[in-house]
Amino acid sequence: MLRHERLGREFYLQDSLTVARALVGKLLVHETGGLRLSGKITETEAYMGPFDKAAHSCGGVPTERTKIMYGVGGFTYVYLIYGMYNCFNIVASGENSPQAVLIRAVEAAEGREIMLENRRAKGRRGQSEKSIVKNLSNGPGKLCIAMDIQRNHSGIDLVGGEIYVEEFETPKKIITTPRINIDYAEEYKDKPWRFVEG
DNA sequence: CTACGGATTTTCT
DNA sequence: GAAAATCCGTAGT
Numbered sequence: 001m002l003r004h005e006r007l008g009r010e011f012y013l014q015d016s017l018t019v020a021r022a023l024v025g026k027l028l029v030h031e032t033g034g035l036r037l038s039g040k041i042t043e044t045e046a047y048m049g050p051f052d053k054a055a056h057s058c059g060g061v062p063t064e065r066t067k068i069m070y071g072v073g074g075f076t077y078v079y080l081i082y083g084m085y086n087c088f089n090i091v092a093s094g095e096n097s098p099q100a101v102l103i104r105a106v107e108a109a110e111g112r113e114i115m116l117e118n119r120r121a122k123g124r125r126g127q128s129e130k131s132i133v134k135n136l137s138n139g140p141g142k143l144c145i146a147m148d149i150q151r152n153h154s155g156i157d158l159v160g161g162e163i164y165v166e167e168f169e170t171p172k173k174i175i176t177t178p179r180i181n182i183d184y185a186e187e188y189k190d191k192p193w194r195f196v197e198g
Numbered sequence: 199c200t201a202c203g204g205a206t207t208t209t210c211t
Numbered sequence: 212g213a214a215a216a217t218c219c220g221t222a223g224t
Contacts, residue, residue, distance in 0.1 A: 045216070054216070065209065083206035085217050102216055124205080127219065141217050151208095181216060 004167040009159050012073030016092035016099035019073070020046035021195050023090070027168035028106055030147045037114060037147045039106030039137055040168055045179045046193040047089075049099045054185035057098035068155050069098035076163055078144070078154040084124075085141030088149050090158065090165075104180070104194075105138045108146065112136075115146035173198045 004027065012019060021044075029038040050060030056079070062070045068077050069091050077089040077100050089100040108115050119132045122145050137143040144150070149163070158164045175198040178190045 047216075056216080063210075079216085080208055082215055082217050083208065085206095087216060089216085100216095104216085124218065131219070135218090139217070179216075184214090185216095 007158070007165045007167070009072070009074050011165075012090065012092055012158065013094055014073075014092065015097075016046040016048055016101050017193060019090065019092040020044040020101040020193070021174060023101060023103070023165065024174050024195050024197050025169040025171040027109060027166040028103060028147070029110075029164055029166060030149060031162045032148055035111060035114070037111040038109045038166075039115075039143065039147065040109055041103060041106050041165075042138075042197040043103075043105035044195050045102040045104060046092075046195075047100045047102065048193070049093075049097060052185075052191075053188045054179060054182040055098070055100070057100070060098070062098070066098065069100050070096055073099075074158050076154055076156045076158065076161075078149060078151050080151055081141065086144040086150055087140045088144050088147075088153075102140060103143065104140050105196075106143050106147070108136055118148055119146050171197045 023041050023044050026041050027038050028041055029036055047055035056066045057069050068075055072095050073092045075091045077091050078086050081087050088103050091100050093099040137146040156163050175196045176192045177194045179194045182189050
């Protein structure tokens with residue numbers, strides 16, 4: 001497989017809307033156990049900061065969990081959701097501008113067999129093989145299981161760390177829709193801040 | 199295709 | 212103590 005260039009700091013210093021759209025088609029890489037697990041990013045969402053009622057940084061007061069978002073862009077933010085799953089985010093924008101991009105889906109590229117193993121071993125009990133193959137990494141919780149990304153991977157620098165993004169493809173078309181499962185976000189729930197490769 | 203329920207535990211009020 | 216940026220099987224359209 002062709003090796004592409006790793007994205008540098010300047011990419012992540014853009015606002016989260018720009019970063020979220022630009023990440024579609026790029027390659028998310030996790031170097032672990034001496035090999036590369038990677039997948040093409042196919043779905044993202046932008047969380048825009050203190051005024052965005054859907055964002056964890058809504059209100060602008062940092063907590064132990066969210067303080068990483070208040071630093072410079074280009075770091076990972078991984079959190080536990082619904083007591084069971086992890087969500088992988090990339091911090092965007094500059095210092096004291098707590099924006100982030102949720103990676104919602106990837107298509108396995110390198111290490112697909114390992115990803116299948118991870119899903120079989122670490123996913124919910126009783127799930128069918130059929131479901132695992134069909135839905136390997138097409139959701140925020142699923143891609144974290146497949147690529148072996150957990151909460152202890154929060155706060156990693158994508159410029160120099162074991163998790164990073166590389167140039168990959170330019171998507172033919174990107175579809176824009178409202179974000180998923182943020183019904184509580186009032187006037188921000190219908191903002192078209194989700195980007196899907198189409 | 200959509201709708202619903204249950205699993206599970208950290209985080210913040 | 213309640214809520215949560217989810218997932219999966221089942222049942223219905």
